[in-house]
Structure formats: C-alpha cells, structure tokens
Amino acid sequence: xxxxxxxxxxxxxxxxxxxxxxxxxxxxxxxxxxxxxxxxxxxxxxxxxxxxxxxxxxxxxxxxxxxxxxxxxxxxxxxxxxxxxxxxxxxxxxxxxxxxxxxxxxxxxxxxxxxxxxxxxxxxxxxxxxxxxxxxxxxxxxxxxxxxxxxxxxxxxxxxxxxxxxxxxxxxxxxxxxxxxxxxxxxxxxxxxxxxxxxxxxxxxxxxxxxxxxxxxxxxxxxxxxxxxxxxxxxxxxxxxxxxxxxxxxxxxxxxxxxxxxxxxxxxxxxxxxxxxxxxxxxxxxxxxxxxxxxxxxxxxxxxxxxxxxxxxxxxxxxxxxxxxxxxxxxxxxxxxxxxxx
Amino acid sequence: xxxxxxxxxxxxxxxxxxxxxxxxxxxxxxxxxxxxxxxxxxxxxxxxxxxxxxxxxxxxxxxxxxxxxxxxxxxxxxxxxxxxxxxxxxxxxxxxxxxxxxxxxxxxxxxxxxxxxxxxxxxxxxxxxxxxxxxxxxxxxxxxxxxxxxxxxxxxxxxxxxxxxxxxxxxxxxxxxxxxxxxxxxxxxxxxxxxxxxxxxxxxxxxxxxxxxxxxxxxxxxxxxxxxxxxxxxxxxxxxxxxxxxxxxxxxxxxxxxxxxxxxxxxxxxxxxxxxxxxxxxxxxxxxxxxxxxxxxxxxxxxxxxxxxxxxxxxxxxxxxxxxxxxxxxxxxxxxxxxxxxxxxxxxxxxxxxxxxxxxxxxxxxxxxxxxxxxxxxxxxxxxxxxxxxxxxxxxxxxxxxxxxxxxxxxxxxxxxxxxxxxxxxxxxxxxxxxxxxxxxxxxxxxxxxxxxxxxxxxxxxxxxxxxxxxxxxxxxxxxxxxxxxxxxxxxxxxxxxxxxxxx
Numbered sequence: 001x002x003x004x005x006x007x008x009x010x011x012x013x014x015x016x017x018x019x020x021x022x023x024x025x026x027x028x029x030x031x032x033x034x035x036x037x038x039x040x041x042x043x044x045x046x047x048x049x050x051x052x053x054x055x056x057x058x059x060x061x062x063x064x065x066x067x068x069x070x071x072x073x074x075x076x077x078x079x080x081x082x083x084x085x086x087x088x089x090x091x092x093x094x095x096x097x098x099x100x101x102x103x104x105x106x107x108x109x110x111x112x113x114x115x116x117x118x119x120x121x122x123x124x125x126x127x128x129x130x131x132x133x134x135x136x137x138x139x140x141x142x143x144x145x146x147x148x149x150x151x152x153x154x155x156x157x158x159x160x161x162x163x164x165x166x167x168x169x170x171x172x173x174x175x176x177x178x179x180x181x182x183x184x185x186x187x188x189x190x191x192x193x194x195x196x197x198x199x200x201x202x203x204x205x206x207x208x209x210x211x212x213x214x215x216x217x218x219x220x221x222x223x224x225x226x227x228x229x230x231x232x233x234x235x236x237x238x239x240x241x242x243x244x245x246x247x248x249x250x251x252x253x254x255x256x257x258x259x260x261x262x263x264x265x266x267x268x269x270x271x272x273x274x275x276x277x278x279x280x281x282x283x284x285x286x287x288x289x290x291x292x293x294x295x296x297x298x299x300x301x302x303x304x305x306x307x308x309x310x311x312x313x314x315x316x317x318x319x320x321x322x323x324x325x326x327x328x329x330x331x332x333x334x335x336x337x338x339x340x341x342x
Numbered sequence: 343x344x345x346x347x348x349x350x351x352x353x354x355x356x357x358x359x360x361x362x363x364x365x366x367x368x369x370x371x372x373x374x375x376x377x378x379x380x381x382x383x384x385x386x387x388x389x390x391x392x393x394x395x396x397x398x399x400x401x402x403x404x405x406x407x408x409x410x411x412x413x414x415x416x417x418x419x420x421x422x423x424x425x426x427x428x429x430x431x432x433x434x435x436x437x438x439x440x441x442x443x444x445x446x447x448x449x450x451x452x453x454x455x456x457x458x459x460x461x462x463x464x465x466x467x468x469x470x471x472x473x474x475x476x477x478x479x480x481x482x483x484x485x486x487x488x489x490x491x492x493x494x495x496x497x498x499x500x501x502x503x504x505x506x507x508x509x510x511x512x513x514x515x516x517x518x519x520x521x522x523x524x525x526x527x528x529x530x531x532x533x534x535x536x537x538x539x540x541x542x543x544x545x546x547x548x549x550x551x552x553x554x555x556x557x558x559x560x561x562x563x564x565x566x567x568x569x570x571x572x573x574x575x576x577x578x579x580x581x582x583x584x585x586x587x588x589x590x591x592x593x594x595x596x597x598x599x600x601x602x603x604x605x606x607x608x609x610x611x612x613x614x615x616x617x618x619x620x621x622x623x624x625x626x627x628x629x630x631x632x633x634x635x636x637x638x639x640x641x642x643x644x645x646x647x648x649x650x651x652x653x654x655x656x657x658x659x660x661x662x663x664x665x666x667x668x669x670x671x672x673x674x675x676x677x678x679x680x681x682x683x684x685x686x687x688x689x690x691x692x693x694x695x696x697x698x699x700x701x702x703x704x705x706x707x708x709x710x711x712x713x714x715x716x717x718x719x720x721x722x723x724x725x726x727x728x729x730x731x732x733x734x735x736x737x738x739x740x741x742x743x744x745x746x747x748x749x750x751x752x753x754x755x756x757x758x759x760x761x762x763x764x765x766x767x768x769x770x771x772x773x774x775x776x777x778x779x780x781x782x783x784x785x786x787x788x789x790x791x792x793x794x795x796x797x798x799x800x801x802x803x804x805x806x807x808x809x810x811x812x813x814x815x816x817x818x819x820x821x822x823x824x825x826x827x828x829x830x831x832x833x834x835x836x837x838x839x840x841x842x843x844x845x846x
Contacts, residue, residue: 006564006730013738040749045386046665046675055679058393070390071749075543076525080750108530110542157797163530185796186528188789191671195606195664199480201797214663214687294681 032092032271033066039261040085041070042078042098047189048208049078052124052259053097055291059282064274068095077101077164079111086113090264092271095121100257103315104164107322107337109329114315118262119272120307122279125297128228128256129166129206130238132221134197137204142224142244145204149180158182159193159205163327166257167193167206169318170227172325173255177247197221208257209234209296228252234296250340251321254313258300276303316340349694352398353701359402363702366406367709371717373407374414375426377552377736378743381411382668389676397680402702404676408669409706412610412648413457413714420449420641421725422736424556428548428611429648431555431778432618435501436633436640443636444571446722451578452638453645454714455585456592460646461707463596464603464653468660469700475604475654476661484794485809487607489818491786494612494779496825497619500633501773510776513767517780520545527789528796540752547781549744549753550760554774556740557761560733562768570729573722578715584629584638591621591639592646599647603654607790609667610651611782617647623825653703659684660696 039057043049050072061068073081078101085096096118105111131142139145149156160167171182185202187193190211196202198220209232215221216235225241226232229252232240241248261279263272282288283301292299302310317340319332332339353359373384384407392400415430420437433453440449467475482490495514502510523534524544535541585592595617602613621633621643628637655666663685665671674684682688688695724732744757764774791805798804809815827833 003564003567003730006733009730009734010560010564010737013734014741044671045382045389046672050386051675051679054389054393058390072386073749075748077530080540080543084750110530155799183796183799185793187793191664192606195480195658195662198662198664199483201483214683214685218686218690220686291679291681295678295683 032274033064035093036067036069037061037064037093037095039068039070039095039097040081041072042074042081042096042101043072044074045072048127048210048257049097049099049259051295052291052297053261055288056122056124056261056279056282059285059288060278063278063281070097076110077105077108077162079105079113082113083111085262086117086264088264090266092263092267092275094264095275096262096264097259098262099259100314100318101164103311104319104322106335107319107328107330107332108164114335115262115308115311117265119265119267120303120311121261121263121272121275122283123258123260123300123302123307123310124279124283125292126256126258126300127208127210127297128226128232129170130209130212130216130226130232130235131170131204131206131224131241132197132212132216133204133224134200134202135220135222136200137222139204139224140222142241145224146174146178146180149174149182150178154181154183156182156203157201158184159187159196159202160184161189161193162186164322166208168327169255169321170206172321172327173227173248173251175325176251176321177245194221213296228256228298232296232298233293251317253340254310254317256298258310258314260307313340346692346694346697349697350701350704352694352698353402353705359398359702360705362399362402363406363705364709364713366403366408367410367706368406368713370407370410370412371414371417371710371713374411374430375417376743377418377424377426377556377740378548378745378747379739380427380548380743380747381408382672383746384411385669385672385676389672389679392676393679397677397682398698400676400680401699404673405699405702406706406709408652408673409461409649409703409710410713411669412652413454413645413710415648416453416457416641416645417450417721420453421446421721423559424736424740425551428551428778428782429609429614429651430644431551431611431775432614432644433641433648434555435618435644435775436635436637439631439634439636440638440641441573441725442571443631444574445636446571446573446725447578447718448574448580449641450718450721451715452580452584452641454711454718455580456642456645457649457714458707458711459585459592460596460599460649461652461703461710463593463646464600464650465700465703465707466653467600467650468653468657468703472657472661475600475657479604479606479658479666480662481814482605482607483812483814484790484797485805485812486814486818487605487790488787488794489809489815489822490602490605490608491612491783491790493818493822493825494616494619494783495787496822497615497779498776499829500619500622501776501779506771509770509772513772513774514776514780517550517777517782518784519780520550520777521547521781521784522788526792527785528792544785545756545781546747546753547778548747549757550781551778552740552744553757553760554764554767554777556736557758558764558768558774560737560740561761561765563729563733570726573725578718580638588639588642591625591642594620594624595643595647596650599650600654600657602647603651604657604666606658606664606666607786609655609669610648613651613654614644614648615779615782617643623829656699656703660699661689662686663688 057068088094216223223238415427416433419425419430419434423438425431498514599613625639655670658664658666659670
C-alpha cells in the first residue's frame with residue numbers, strides 16, 4: 001500500500017515539476033515589467049561576462065522595480081544560452097548576457113544564430129588582449145618575438161583559449177600583418193593560460209588586460225604590446241601595437257572582446273527602451289565605472305543603432321580574419337558577412 | 343609570508359564576522375547535503391546577494407559555505423547512499439554500509455571529526471608552505487595531469503563491489519564515453535552530439551552523478567522492501583582509539599588532499615577518490631568490516647582528503663591568483679567584484695588579507711565541528727523516515743538540484759535517463775561509482791593528452807618520451823608502478839624473503 005502511495009506521489013511530483021518548467025511568463029504589454037526578469041549569463045560563474053553582469057544587474061533592477069534573476073547557462077562558447085533565449089518569447093522577460101562570441105558562431109559551425117537575431121540593450125564594455133611572455137623569456141620586445149617567430153615558422157608555442165578566442169585572434173592578426181605562424185596549444189581560458197605561462201610551458205600568449213595586469217605589475221610576466229589602437233590605462237607602460245607598427249590600424253578598428261545584454265528580435269520597442277534606460281543608469285553608476293577601470297575594461301555604453309553597427313563591423317573584421325587564418329568551418333560569405341572595407 | 347599576521351585575529355575578534363561565518367557553515371552543511379545543490383552554486387548566488395556588503399562579511403559567509411558544503415555532501419552519502427556533492431562520492435562507499443548496520447550516528451561523527459582534522463591540516467599547510475606548493479603546482483605539465491588522471495583510473499580496481507573487475511571496467515568505459523561528449527578541446531569539433539546544440543556542451547558530470555546515484559537509489563529502494571534500520575545514537579563521538587589508530591592514514595589522506603586540491607586542474611572530488619583508493623590498498627585490517635561493507639578507514643580517508651583540499655585549493659588562489667578548483671574560481675570572481683583581485687599583487691600590497699582568510703577558515707572549522715556534531719541526531723532520523731515519504735522527497739530534491747546546475751530542463755531528462763541506467767547497473771552488480779569516475783577523469787585525460795601532444799608539435803612519441811626526463815612525471819610513474827607492483831603476488835614473495843617474515 002505504502003509502496004503504491006510512494007509511486008503515486010513520485011509520478012505526481014514529477015508531472016508537477018515538468019509542468020512548472022513548461023509554464024512561461026505571461027506578461028501584460030502595458031506596464032513592463034510586471035514580473036521578474038530572467039537574465040541568462042552565457043558563461044560560467046566567476047568569469048568576465050559573469051562579473052560584469054552581476055555588477056550591472058543589482059543597479060538596473062532597482063530602476064525597473066522588479067528583480068533580474070540571473071542564472072548561468074554555460075557551454076559551447078555561449079551558444080547554448082543564446083539558443084535558449086532565442087527559444088523564449090520576444091517580450092523582454094528574457095535577457096541574453098553574452099560576450100562577442102555569437103558573431104562567430106556561424107562561421108565556426110557552433111550555431112545558426114548571431115546577434116542579427118537579437119536586439120541590443122547595452123554594449124557595456126570592451127576589453128583588449130595583451131601579448132605576454134614569461135618573465136625570463138629571451139623576447140624583450142614584440143620585435144624580438146616576431147623575429148624569432150619568422151626564423152622558426154610554427155615552432156614557438158602560443159597558448160590559445162580555443163578557435164575564435166582572443167589569443168587565437170591575436171595569433172591570426174599577427175599572421176595577417178607580419179606573416180608569422182605559431183604552434184597553438186589550447187587551454188581553458190585566462191586562468192589556465194596564466195598557470196602555463198608562469199610555469200614556462202608556453203613561449204607566448206594573449207591575456208585579457210584585466211587578467212594580466214597584476215602579473216605584469218608584479219614582474220611575473222612581461223608584456224610586449226596591447227592589441228588595441230590605444231594604450232590601456234591599467235597598464236600605461238605597455239605600448240599599443242599600432243604605436244609599434246601602424247599597419248595594425250585597419251584590422252583593430254573593431255576588435256577585442258565585449259560584454260553586453262540582448263533581447264530576442266521582435267521585442268516591442270517600448271520594452272527595449274525601458275530596459276535600455278535601466279541598464280544605462282547601471283552603466284553610469286560610479287560603482288560600475290570604477291569596476292571597469294580597475295579591470296582594464298574600456299567603457300563603451302553603446303545602445304541601439306550604435307551597438308548594432310559596432311557588432312556588425314566587429315563581425316566583418318573578425319569573421320574574415322579567422323576565415324583567412326584557416327580557423328573557420330564555413331566561409332563568412334555564406335552568411336552574407338561583408339568583407340571589411342579597407 | 344608572515345607579513346600582516348595580525349589579519350588572522352580580525353575574524354576571531356569580531357562577533358559580527360563570527361556570526362557570518364557560523365551562518366555560512368550552517369547553510370553550507372545543508373546545501374551540501376542536498377544532491378545537486380553545490381557549494382559552487384551557493385557561492386555564486388551569494389555574489390549577487392552580498393553585492394552591496396563590505397568585502398569582509400561577504401568573504402566570511404562564502405568561506406563558511408565553502409567549509410560547510412564540502413563536508414555536508416558526506417551526510418546524504420552516508421545516510422541515503424546518494425552523495426550530496428562529487429567530493430562525497432567516496433564517502434558513501436563505506437559510510438552507507440555503516441548506516442545500514444545502525445551506525446549512522448557514529449559514521450557521521452567520524453566524518454565530522456575527520457573533516458575537521460583534514461581541514462586543519464590543510465590550513466596549516468596553507469600557512470606554512472603556500473609559496474612552495476604554489477611553485478610546485480605550476481610545474482605540473484599537461485603530461486603530468488595526464489598521468490595523474492591515468493593513475494586515478496586505477497581506482498576502478500577498488501570499486502569492484504561484486505568482485506568482477508570486468509563489470510567495473512565496462513561501467514568505467516561507459517563513463518569515459520559519456521565524459522567525451524561535446525566539443526573537442528583542441529578543434530571545437532562536436533563529438534557524439536548528433537548535430538544537436540544541446541549536446542555540444544557535453545553532459546555535466548554532476549548530472550550523471552546525481553542521476554546514477556540519486557534517482558537509481560530511489561528506484562532500488564522502491565523495489566526492495568528494506569525496513570528502515572533503527573539507528574543507535576547513544577554514541578556519536580568516535581572513540582579516541584579509532585581516531586588515534588588511524589592518524590597515519592589521516593595524515594596521508596590529508597596530504598593527498600592538499601596536493602590534489604592545490605593543482606589547478608583537479609579538486610576535492612578526485613582527491614577523495616584517490617585517498618579512498620590509497621586507503622583500500624594500504625590498510626590491511628579494516629575495522630569493523632572489510633572495505634565496501636562498512637570500514638571506518640573507508641570513511642576516514644576520503645573525508646580528511648576532501649576537507650584538506652579546501653586549504654589546498656586556496657594556495658594557488660591566494661599566491662598566484664589562479665583558482666585551485668571550481669569553488670575558488672567563483673570566489674575569485676566574487677572578490678574581484680568587491681574590488682580585490684587575489685594573486686601576487688594582493689599578497690604584496692595587502693598581506694593581512696591572506697591572514698584574514700586563514701582566520702575565517704579557522705573559525706569556520708570550529709563551527710563545522712559544533713554544527714556537525716549537534717546536527718547528527720536530527721540527521722539520523724532521516725533514515726528512519728518511512729520510504730513512502732522519504733523517496734519522493736529525495737526525488738524532488740534531486741530534480742531541483744539537477745535543474746539548478748545549468749538551469750536546463752534537458753539536464754533533468756539526462757538525470758532520469760542515467761537514473762534508469764543506474765538502476766539496471768545496480769541490479770546486475772555493475773559498480774556505478776566506476777561510471778562517475780570515468781566521467782570525471784576522461785575529460786582530464788583527453789584534454790591533457792591533446793594539449794601535451796600539441797605542445798610537442800604533434801609528436802606523440804615526444805609526449806611520452808619526455809615523461810622519462812621530467813622529475814614530476816617520473817615520480818608519478820614510479821608511484822603507479824609501485825602501486826601495481828605492491829598488489830601483485832610477487833611483492834608478497836619478495837618482501838617475505840627480504841624481511842624474513844615467517845608468521846604470515
């Protein structure tokens with residue numbers, strides 16, 4: 001008897017749970033937001049995207065009057081979270097919090113989606129990569145490194161964080177401009193790359209400025225150049241690569257990585273505006289501005305058309321760069337990604 | 343290293359901070375005990391929650407949860423045979439049989455004492471040898487991680503519940519396959535994902551764990567008419583004799599815990615499994631019953647190892663700014679939001695912060711003992727609850743826990759699927775722990791093999807050849823060969839002759 005009872009409760013509870021999972025937010029159109037908003041972070045807890053989003057959300061939700069419930073849905077370079085938000089209703093109750101990656105999903109064969117399927121709420125910050133070598137490396141300057149790489153094509157080991165990641169892009173840019181090739185070895189992101197570099201297992205790698213700053217200042221790593229058109233205030237002593245060679249100017253027009261908030265395409269305009277306004281307040285908050293500066297992130301604060309233009313220009317630059325470096329599965333042409341204008 | 347030592351007293355002298363730590367430990371134990379609800383998750387939820395707080399109270403709550411959660415996982419492993427966290431998988435091997443003998447109270451008492459001893463050991467190592475161990479940990483090359491995980495695979499031999507090594511190897515092989523699903527670590531190419539985006543990210547190993555342990559255990563218990571065992575709760579504090587006799591094992595296991603915890607690529611889960619394996623191979627006279635049937639030693643080893651791994655994981659976090667495991671990765675993120683980036687600069691500019699953290703760990707460990715010991719009587723009541731009430735609760739908690747890992751409904755389906763698979767594996771005496779082992783270890787073996795070969799410019803022979811010239815690799819190979827050799831019959835013969843042992 002009690003066994004049957006247990007089965008019955010088990011079945012009931014399972015059904016109830018599945019039903020609860022299927023129920024979506026039914027929201028009225030007039031007074032957005034009427035219920036809490038879900039924020040899906042496409043990367044794991046403790047990462048760059050996660051930190052930026054968890055700093056912005058508490059301020060933005062005060063403006064909206066409802067909570068922004070954050071959850072991490074990592075995996076497949078953020079493609080799983082992107083697909084998830086795309087599968088929800090376009091009503092503004094599901095925010096996608098992701099980095100630059102969706103602009104490369106198509107050519108890397110990770111997903112059919114890109115930011116063309118979403119509307120930007122806020123492009124918050126942009127980060128750049130700094131080229132670093134171990135502290136007692138024979139390469140004192142970028143020139144030393146490039147000379148050694150030219151003398152031994154494909155011999156120097158560069159740590160990357162996967163095809164399409166920032167260190168990979170850095171290698172691709174060096175290849176395009178200088179014609180040098182490296183031996184790429186994949187690690188799981190900035191932390192493991194730092195570990196391998198401190199252990200002198202790699203010749204060179206690219207790190208996010210925020211992640212690299214303390215090692216550069218402490219003398220554990222030597223910085224050769226920042227992959228940007230300007231020096232980074234967090235490490236002003238490191239030259240921008242365009243200062244060393246103006247030939248990099250073109251390819252770095254829209255580059256680096258960026259973090260932002262998006263909603264599905266088709267979300268009503270007034271909802272987008274409300275979300276944008278709330279997030280702009282959070283963006284301008286001194287606490288966020290301080291956070292960004294401390295972590296070597298460049299403030300962007302782009303919304304609407306500006307954000308779309310930047311994302312499109314970035315995609316055109318980077319998709320073709322990676323395709324030409326041999327890292328793409330599909331040609332950018334297939335997805336109507338225009339070649340970057342010279 | 344001892345600059346800023348005064349920071350140690352900050353958490354000890356502030357009633358407010360002590361209260362935050364105590365609250366953290368308390369919550370941590372219960373979060374840890376629920377399968378699927380993990381410390382990592384609790385700490386990342388706290389990031390938003392403590393956003394507007396000062397950094398010290400926030401840190402204290404998180405450290406408390408860290409300590410409590412790592413320990414709490416063993417509770418459900420012992421009582422229900424469902425580990426609350428990956429680090430507690432090994433704690434159930436002997437903890438659950440002990441509970442079945444009516445010794446749940448004593449088992450939990452022992453696990454508490456050992457966790458506290460292990461964590462203290464970890465803290466002491468953290469204080470004395472942090473820079474040294476940090477230096478060692480960055481010297482571990484991909485090939486060494488490969489060897490380490492390969493060594494972990496030896497554990498399959500310890501998991502043969504019914505005595506059949508073949509069955510253990512079959513389930514381990516299954517686990518290895520599941521662990522390889524998803525993106526190729528080098529090229530990003532999808533593997534065994536059947537062109538669905540949902541499998542591209544792989545199957546989370548915690549999902550596999552709570553499915554094969556949690557759901558399947560519920561199914562097994564539904565089928566078997568096992569009456570709840572009346573638990574003796576007259577004695578929960580383990581006798582001094584049991585603790586004293588096993589101090590060498592505790593120290594060896596804690597050392598394994600600290601080192602595995604300090605390596606950036608491995609954490610408490612692997613430490614606990616390796617310590618269990620170590621205990622099973624070295625302890626000749628387990629008490630009161632053989633391993634797998636209720637041996638104190640089978641509980642002592644994993645418990646002290648996974649708690650010692652806490653101190654270990656904090657070593658690279660504080661000295662190098664590199665996370666030692668998943669929890670410290672989130673902890674670093676939390677501190678960054680509060681304006682502190684752990685690492686060499688912080689150690690130089692604010693050395694007292696390191697000692698504040700050590701102090702918080704110290705206080706949390708005291709509360710671990712207090713809450714751990716006082717909660718046992720209530721916890722033992724859980725096993726006395728009628729099955730018709732208990733099992734639905736377990737299933738609900740398991741499903742909630744499974745969902746909350748990646749907020750994915752697909753994960754629940756996987757969990758139920760693995761639960762049904764686990765049920766049949768259990769029915770036919772295939773050890774399910776071997777499967778979880780495969781899922782945990784295969785990505786480490788795979789990634790580090792690929793990475794190591796790439797570092798040798800694609801030469802597999804150089805990858806293996808260089809193992810013979812590196813001291814770390816050679817040590818690992820030596821341990822492996824010695825372990826295998828000591829199990830063989832040759833060893834007994836030779837040692838008998840060498841040491842002229844006659845009374846064997």
